[in-house]
Amino acid sequence: MSGHDDADGAGGPGGSDDAPGTGGVPDVALDEALAAVAGEQPLINSVTNDVTVNDVANVTLYWGGLPVMSDDEREVGDMVGIADGCLLNMGTVSESGEETMLTAGRAANERGVPLVVDPVGVGATPTRDRVADRLVTDLDVDVLNGNYGEISALVGDDAEVRGVESVGEYAEIAAAAVECARKTGAVVVASGETDIVATEETAFEVDAGHSMMGAVVGTGCMLGVTLAVFAAAVDDPLDAALAGTAAYGLAGELAAEGAFGDYRGPASYKIAFLDAVAGLADASTPDIADRIDRIEVR
Numbered sequence: 001m002s003g004h005d006d007a008d009g010a011g012g013p014g015g016s017d018d019a020p021g022t023g024g025v026p027d028v029a030l031d032e033a034l035a036a037v038a039g040e041q042p043l044i045n046s047v048t049n050d051v052t053v054n055d056v057a058n059v060t061l062y063w064g065g066l067p068v069m070s071d072d073e074r075e076v077g078d079m080v081g082i083a084d085g086c087l088l089n090m091g092t093v094s095e096s097g098e099e100t101m102l103t104a105g106r107a108a109n110e111r112g113v114p115l116v117v118d119p120v121g122v123g124a125t126p127t128r129d130r131v132a133d134r135l136v137t138d139l140d141v142d143v144l145n146g147n148y149g150e151i152s153a154l155v156g157d158d159a160e161v162r163g164v165e166s167v168g169e170y171a172e173i174a175a176a177a178v179e180c181a182r183k184t185g186a187v188v189v190a191s192g193e194t195d196i197v198a199t200e201e202t203a204f205e206v207d208a209g210h211s212m213m214g215a216v217v218g219t220g221c222m223l224g225v226t227l228a229v230f231a232a233a234v235d236d237p238l239d240a241a242l243a244g245t246a247a248y249g250l251a252g253e254l255a256a257e258g259a260f261g262d263y264r265g266p267a268s269y270k271i272a273f274l275d276a277v278a279g280l281a282d283a284s285t286p287d288i289a290d291r292i293d294r295i296e297v298r
């Protein structure tokens, strides 16, 4: 992993020391993580797809970060070099976009900028498989997020990725996520009804979120940039992934409960969800410890 230094002093919550291999669950304080984000206002460069780019920018801002979406080969290295976090999302990647993502990722690695990769649609076509393979082989990825189908496809398990959607059953998703972490060196977030956060040694399930999130295009992409924001402000990539994943799910629940306005369907739910992201730090933020469980994986 590339890791990053903490020159500004905004470390955020720690607690992963007892996590790997000891049966423990990291003691991650969500309020401290949100305060670290607010304090640092991390600049996040997202090289992302044409479908959800605006939502990704807004979610960056609503968590307290600063979004920029440089995807020009001439400047992306400079922009990532002055950023606090970088997201590479291959949802609509082109031939030139593939090179731009690699340029951005290398700049992140060289400067110790936390790097998040979302291999959208890997498993659907040979081109996406090849691009994803280059990203995880050539780059040191701190956090990798994908839906169950994408994470399974990355490790060669049976997967059904139709376009960018995960379909089918994934009974072994925790084991696939750990295998993916071993293959990539990243902390892996496998998203679905229950999110799995995995390291090379172990896996955790994060019980937060709402089924309405699955009805909105872009919730995976917005999770990716959420992870970049938290990785920029929280020292440890596992703590960042757990806090970011839990915070994101809690926002989804608050939106579904109507805490940020009534919704009538997926479109108005998306608006309520975005408001919930913006308002989560001021809403009562419950202890996330009881949302995170360790899963035994062989």
Ligand SMILES: Nc1ncnc2c1ncn2[C@@H]1O[C@H](COP(=O)(O)OP(=O)(O)O)[C@@H](O)[C@H]1O
Pocket: 146, 147, 148, 164, 165, 166, 191, 192, 193, 194, 195, 208, 209, 210, 211, 212, 213, 214, 215, 218, 219, 220, 221, 223, 248, 249
């Ligand atoms: N049925 C569900 N119940 C709870 N949360 C869900 C559900 N479906 C999706 N989510 C949440 O939506 C977000 C995106 O997940 P997912 O739909 O798997 O990604 P993608 O949009 O990339 O396919 C994650 O935070 C996930 O927890």
Ligand SMILES: Cc1ncsc1CCOP(=O)(O)O
Pocket: 049, 051, 052, 091, 092, 120, 164, 216, 217, 218, 219, 220, 221, 222
């Ligand atoms: C539909 C689509 N096609 C290419 S990228 C994209 C958006 C995918 O968003 P998400 O992975 O968050 O569902």
Ligand SMILES: [Mg+2]
Pocket: 118, 120, 121, 146, 147, 164, 220, 221
């Ligand atoms: Mg996705």
